[in-house]
Amino acid sequence: MTKIKATNITWHEGHVDRGEREKLLAQKGCLIWFTGLSGSGKSTVAYTLEHALVQRGHLAYVLDGDNIRHGLNKNLGFSAEDREENIRRIGEVGKLFVDTGVITLTAFISPYRKDRDANRALLQPGEFVEVFMDTPIDVCEERDPKGLYKKARAGEIKGFTGVDDPYEAPENPELVINAAELSPQEASTRILEFLESMDLLPELTD
């Protein structure tokens, strides 16, 4: 066990600058915001990309229903008000992660343009990378990984995005992915190339 020697430390006050953490991580924090219908491939692509980033030595983390809906946002339902608050909190958490230097991925339907744009506005230009999973609804509905479209069509679920609640497509997303045309691996590769082109992965080497 190494004994700490306080004399070896230069002491500072106040928050650590974000740049110091980014230097340590050899990357820049950013928020990769996946949006699209249920079944459009958001989580699948996000996980695939997360693995590829970590494999290359980058710190990446996916926020999704698994770790948000049962934790931070477990006191929110599906009313219009709660949906807005759900997306707002995710944006604020994303901002904290970005400030920490983490390449942060979020996988939520996030159907309303104003909520997504509000989260974009929390960050600096270039830090918010909106990935529109533009998979045709008939493909999403055929996949129906959670059986939700079936229930929505049967009227068992009300206010389901794409069935009886609107999905507002992004007007200027950084990337558009159609999961009917690209595999999760191809989609991830496309996003990695975009991150590289934006100098968000400065130390990435092959």
Next chain:
Amino acid sequence: MTKIKATNITWHEGHVDRGEREKLLAQKGCLIWFTGLSGSGKSTVAYTLEHALVQRGHLAYVLDGDNIRHGLNKNLGFSAEDREENIRRIGEVGKLFVDTGVITLTAFISPYRKDRDANRALLQPGEFVEVFMDTPIDVCEERDPKGLYKKARAGEIKGFTGVDDPYEAPENPELVINAAELSPQEASTRILEFLESMDLLPELTD
């Protein structure tokens, strides 16, 4: 610019295991929870420790009023219900940070034992490090960095912890620090030594 070669990537599904990120960071995620009266030195010690950790190559981040009250928790006031929700959200965000592998520090009065214990219960044993800033109230009040005790004594602020709202001291905190006896540097060194002794900084070298 390096062209991504998808063939060099081994593709995976599902969330990245926390262990993979911790290996990459050469550290273990933990939540260092500072609690104590206003003016007891929570933020000062947390910032000092954050700097020392980053300087030694560790990824550390402080959650405090600066980045939480104006962001994630800006829709919360100071009612009993809102105070509980404030601490609950911070605990849930802390859990996400710990899962990312970050050495996470929180600096909030967090006066109620049950709220702190609920956050401890969100994590695995050993991951929650409660640091009780046990600085005598007369010292805190003399410091009064934000002029809040003065206002509370004058009746201008109601429900102020230590004046007309209780502070419930931890029963079994991992560490107790009295800022009247230890400088922020000495306090940080003590916490670093504790983290080392708990094997939370496996790669720390002098």
